[in-house]
Amino acid sequence: MKGGRSLLSDKRSCKPFSPPGSALARSRARHAAGLGASPSPAVSSRRFLASRRGHSRPRCKQQLFAQATDPPGVESVKALVIDFDNESDASATIVSIEGENQADLLVSVTGAFSALDLTVLDAMIKTEEGRVMDVFRVITGTGKQIEETEWGSVRDHILGACSASSRSNKPAIFGRAAESEETKQRPMMSVAAVEEELSNIENTATELEAAAKDMQQSAADLVRIEQELAETKKAASAVAVDGEGKLSSEAGVDAQQVMAQLSARAEAAAILERRMAAMEALLSGRRSPEGLSVEGPSSQRGGGAEGRFLVSGGTGTGPAAGSGYEIILQSFNWESCKHAWYKTLMEQSSEFAEAGFTALWLPPATDSVSPQGYLPRDLYCLDSQYGSEGELRELVKTIQSKGLKAVADIVINHRCAHYQDDQGRWNKFGGRLAWDKNAICSNNPQFGGTGNIDSGDDYEAAPNIDHTQEFVQKDLVEWLNYLKKSIGFNGWRFDYVKGYGGRFTRAYIDGSVPELAIGEFWDSCDYTEGVLDYNQDKHRQRTVDWCDQTGGTSAAFDFTTKGILQEAVGRNERWRLVDAEGRPPGMVGVWPSRAVLFIENHDTGSTLGHWPFPHHGLHEGYAYILTHPGTPCVFYDHYYQDEAGLRDAIMKLIRIRKRFGINSRSKVKISKAVAEVYAAVVDDKVAVKIGPGDYTPNAGGKNEWNLCCSGPNFAVWHKQGAIVFSNL
Numbered sequence: 001m002k003g004g005r006s007l008l009s010d011k012r013s014c015k016p017f018s019p020p021g022s023a024l025a026r027s028r029a030r031h032a033a034g035l036g037a038s039p040s041p042a043v044s045s046r047r048f049l050a051s052r053r054g055h056s057r058p059r060c061k062q063q064l065f066a067q068a069t070d071p072p073g074v075e076s077v078k079a080l081v082i083d084f085d086n087e088s089d090a091s092a093t094i095v096s097i098e099g100e101n102q103a104d105l106l107v108s109v110t111g112a113f114s115a116l117d118l119t120v121l122d123a124m125i126k127t128e129e130g131r132v133m134d135v136f137r138v139i140t141g142t143g144k145q146i147e148e149t150e151w152g153s154v155r156d157h158i159l160g161a162c163s164a165s166s167r168s169n170k171p172a173i174f175g176r177a178a179e180s181e182e183t184k185q186r187p188m189m190s191v192a193a194v195e196e197e198l199s200n201i202e203n204t205a206t207e208l209e210a211a212a213k214d215m216q217q218s219a220a221d222l223v224r225i226e227q228e229l230a231e232t233k234k235a236a237s238a239v240a241v242d243g244e245g246k247l248s249s250e251a252g253v254d255a256q257q258v259m260a261q262l263s264a265r266a267e268a269a270a271i272l273e274r275r276m277a278a279m280e281a282l283l284s285g286r287r288s289p290e291g292l293s294v295e296g297p298s299s300q301r302g303g304g305a306e307g308r309f310l311v312s313g314g315t316g317t318g319p320a321a322g323s324g325y326e327i328i329l330q331s332f333n334w335e336s337c338k339h340a341w342y343k344t345l346m347e348q349s350s351e352f353a354e355a356g357f358t359a360l361w362l363p364p365a366t367d368s369v370s371p372q373g374y375l376p377r378d379l380y381c382l383d384s385q386y387g388s389e390g391e392l393r394e395l396v397k398t399i400q401s402k403g404l405k406a407v408a409d410i411v412i413n414h415r416c417a418h419y420q421d422d423q424g425r426w427n428k429f430g431g432r433l434a435w436d437k438n439a440i441c442s443n444n445p446q447f448g449g450t451g452n453i454d455s456g457d458d459y460e461a462a463p464n465i466d467h468t469q470e471f472v473q474k475d476l477v478e479w480l481n482y483l484k485k486s487i488g489f490n491g492w493r494f495d496y497v498k499g500y501g502g503r504f505t506r507a508y509i510d511g512s513v514p515e516l517a518i519g520e521f522w523d524s525c526d527y528t529e530g531v532l533d534y535n536q537d538k539h540r541q542r543t544v545d546w547c548d549q550t551g552g553t554s555a556a557f558d559f560t561t562k563g564i565l566q567e568a569v570g571r572n573e574r575w576r577l578v579d580a581e582g583r584p585p586g587m588v589g590v591w592p593s594r595a596v597l598f599i600e601n602h603d604t605g606s607t608l609g610h611w612p613f614p615h616h617g618l619h620e621g622y623a624y625i626l627t628h629p630g631t632p633c634v635f636y637d638h639y640y641q642d643e644a645g646l647r648d649a650i651m652k653l654i655r656i657r658k659r660f661g662i663n664s665r666s667k668v669k670i671s672k673a674v675a676e677v678y679a680a681v682v683d684d685k686v687a688v689k690i691g692p693g694d695y696t697p698n699a700g701g702k703n704e705w706n707l708c709c710s711g712p713n714f715a716v717w718h719k720q721g722a723i724v725f726s727n728l
Contacts, residue, residue, distance in 0.1 A: 082158060084151045092121055093146040095136045097158075101127055105162060106134070112161035116154060117141035119665075215275040222268040229261050269529055278534075278575055278675070318509060318553025319491065320594055321631040322516035324664040327356060327654055328407070328596070328633040332363040332386075334606040336636075337371040342387030342395045349395075353402035356654040359516065360399055361493050361633070364409040365392055365483075367431075369416045372602075373409065374495065375462055377416045378431035379479050382487070396488040405490035405515060408483055412476055412508075413499035414462035415439075421448060427463060433475050441466045455501035467504040477511035484512055491516035494554070498523065502549025509553045517554040518596050521546045522603075525563040532567045534576060536560050540587045547594045558595040558630060561586025562613070565599065565624060569617035574678040574691050577624075578670045588630040593664045597625035598633040606637060616712075619649055620690040623714035626653035627688040628680070629666040649711045656709060656716055660685045661725035671697070685722035690714045 080099035088094050097109060106125065113120055113136070122137040140146060146154060329352055331345055341363065352360060364373025367381035382389035396406045418430035425448040427437040440449030441464040451466030458464060465472060483489045492512070494505055497519040509517050521543045526533045540560040547556050564585050568576040576585065583589035588597060599621035604611040613621055618638060625632045634650060641647055656662075662682055672679040676693030687697040687705055692713050697705040705717040 080159065080162065082155045084146065084148070084154075086145045086148065089137065091145075092137045092139045095138050095146075095154075097132060097134045097136075099132060101130050101132045102162070105132060108161040109134070109136075109158055112158045113138060115161070116157055118146070118154075211275070211279050215272070215279050218268065218272040218275045222265070222272050225261060225265045225268050229258075229265065232258060232261065266529075278573065318506075318551060319514050319517045320553060321518065321555035321596055321664055322359065322405070322491070324593065324631075325658075325661075326358045326405075326516065326631050326664075327626075327657065328359045328361055328631065329357045329639065330598075330601055330633055330635050331360045332602065333635075333637050334372060334602045334608050336363060337373070337385035340387060340391075342391040346391075346395050346398050349398050349402050349404065353404055355639075355651050356658050357404065357634070359405035359407050359491065361407045362395075362409060364411050364495075365487075366411070369462075374411055375414075375416050376411045377418065377429075378433075379415070380432040380482070393487060400488065400490075406488065407491040407493050407516065407518075408487075408489040409495060410480070410492045410508075411495040412465060412467075413456070413496045414459050414464050416462050417447070423448065433479070435472070435475075439466055439469060439472055440464065454499070455504070456497075456499040459496060459499050464499060467500045473504065473507055473511075476508055480508055480512035480514075484514065490514065492518070494519045497521050497546060497556075502546045502554075506550040506553050509550065517550075519546065519550070519554045519556045521556045522559055525560065532563065532576075535580070536564060536585055537579070539563075540585075540590065543587050544591055544594075547591065552594065555594045555596050555631065556587065557601075557633070558587040558597050561588055561595070561597055561625075561630075562599060562604070562611075565621060566613045566617070568678070569620050569690070570614035572675050572691075575673050575675055577678045578673040582670060584628065584668060584670070588628060592629035592666075595630040595664075596633050597628065597630040598635065599625060600635040600638065601633075605635060618646055619644065619712045620714050622646075622650050622653055623688055623690050623711075623716065624678075626650070626657050627662060627682055627686055627716060628668055629662070629664055629682070631664050632657070644712055649709070649714075652709045653716065656686060656718070659724055660718060660722055662686060671695075685719050687717040687719070688714070689716075 080097060083094075083096040083098070085094040085096070110120065118138050118140060120136050120138055124135040126133040126135075138146065331348075331352070332341060336344075345360070345362075349360075363384075363386055364376065365382050365384055365386070366373065366376045367378040368384060369375040369377055371385040373384055373386070382392055384392075386392075387395070399406045415429065415435075417426040417428050419428035420426050421428060421437070425437075425446065427440055427448045429435040429439070437448050437450045439451060440447050441451050441454040441458075442449050443453050443458065444464050446460075447463040449463065449466070452468045454464050455467060467473065480492070491514040492509070494508075494517070497505055498521055502519075505517075505519060523539060523542050525536060525539050540558075543556050543558070543560065547554060561584065564576050568574045579585040579589055586595065586597075588595040599613045599618070600606075602608070605613065618641075622634070622638070626634075634654075639647060639650060660683070662685075666683045668680050668682050669684075670678075670680045671687075672695060674693065675691075677689060677691040677695050679687065679689040679695045679697075681687045681697065689695040690713060695715075697717055704720055706720060707715060708718050709716040
């Protein structure tokens, strides 16, 4: 390895291991400062070293123990050295692993942590010349350090998981071991759990029987229609299509009848597809007493990615969705540009702070060809349809004086030019960033781009910027720092991130160090014959993959959850709200610390209505996203909607979230997911139910839960004696 000293030398000194330029050190410094800019690598490395020097003797003792023994029945694991440290960080245990790299090592280590109910808060993953130097910041399930008396057993479990005889090939995104290991590790059910399971047998049997009858009837209907069509064809001597594409008849065939039958067949097929999806959802929870894991989404990810996919959240460093306790308000809609919007928000900012929001997502601030701001032109010109640059500065200052973060809408996938070239193509940019056609992707022939091929999806309405160009990256980082340091913005919402590679988003985040960063990765859900598929694992995996390309530095809007939730509520199919492994089916089910939950935004709702949430189900939608893990984002129109008490319900749900400390990494246990009822318990402190069906967490004569909020088709309870975090 570099430096010429073997980490496993027999004459090892007691000098504590300190990874050069440790990402963990920088992350800890940011954490201690409550987010914000990272100190320089040199400063954070020195701080990390200084904090650990006083712990040399115990650490060496633990290292020698790690080398000297192996747990019974476990073969040698290529001389891994495992080091524990409780002095460097009073809030967590630092676990360092050094030694020879091996296949799936990181997967095995993180799987071992998960099996022991240990949460990884941060990680530094380093591999050089076949050797690993991995550092993890870990807490127990109760949020404390690992007791020194437990270090030996934790070490043995890690080595056991890393041995060839027990290594799992199951993707760590699920936070579970392989099926054989799952069976060995699953504890026996308690008597109370068995009794509860048996008490539900009659109801679940009835549900299964009803679903089977529905599916059988739908299949019979489709078969009947197919047979009728076959008879129609047999009776017809000819059925032709005229020049206009319409059915015409000969020999007595009724064209209208044929069209009606074809329409009925399509409808019957769609209904059968829904019934099959409902049956799949019911069966997913019956594969074992605890819903035994099955293979789900997986993809090829870069080194270190597996360590960021644990049941408890992610271990990726970077701003992402902020502190984990953020509650965001999208503070504009599609029509806001028609008003003096900055002045409006200044008047409302106190109200937003009092309601419990922590951040305001503001509209695009730059000069733009379109009034809404999504066709930017001069990035440094901050006079827009929403107000002047002076008003923007005053708004940001006002927002921050109320304790709120200001999040800028960053539109950098494309940029409109100021002038045309001699062939009439718009590719000459003005203003402070006077780029030319070299800044435009070469697969944009309508704009005469001479840059490299686009690193993402094409956006046809404007010149696609070539983010592979160093001058483009440099200019955009400088611009983001101008928005941060001069205007005062705290975070970024990146528009249309499908248009350029996630690695560039990471470069912009690393170069500007915002307090939170969110990407709009809007991808189409998976449908079959117009019916939303029950299994959306591939859809959410694509969003996960994008976040992974950013190195976990950016969160993403959870479009998977929006698509499933609005289908579940709109069509009375709440069985969709649990995946095959008993988790929430969206991105929030696999990487909650990077999932931003929402039910509407300026594109999907407002006056555009591209993909609207069912109006009658808004209360259910907010009851879901404001009580579940992930980071919730409330839409401006809904916050000011008094119909059926929606505004009041949102405010009460925000108070509940803050009062009981629900955050992006909270743990959710789904209690029920059938057509008319979805119910879950979060952090064993808050229970939520949506849908018209009956449910209470006080079943079986219990009286542990108090109702604290209810409305149209939803109710929320809190557990008696639950720890209160905030009285807001």
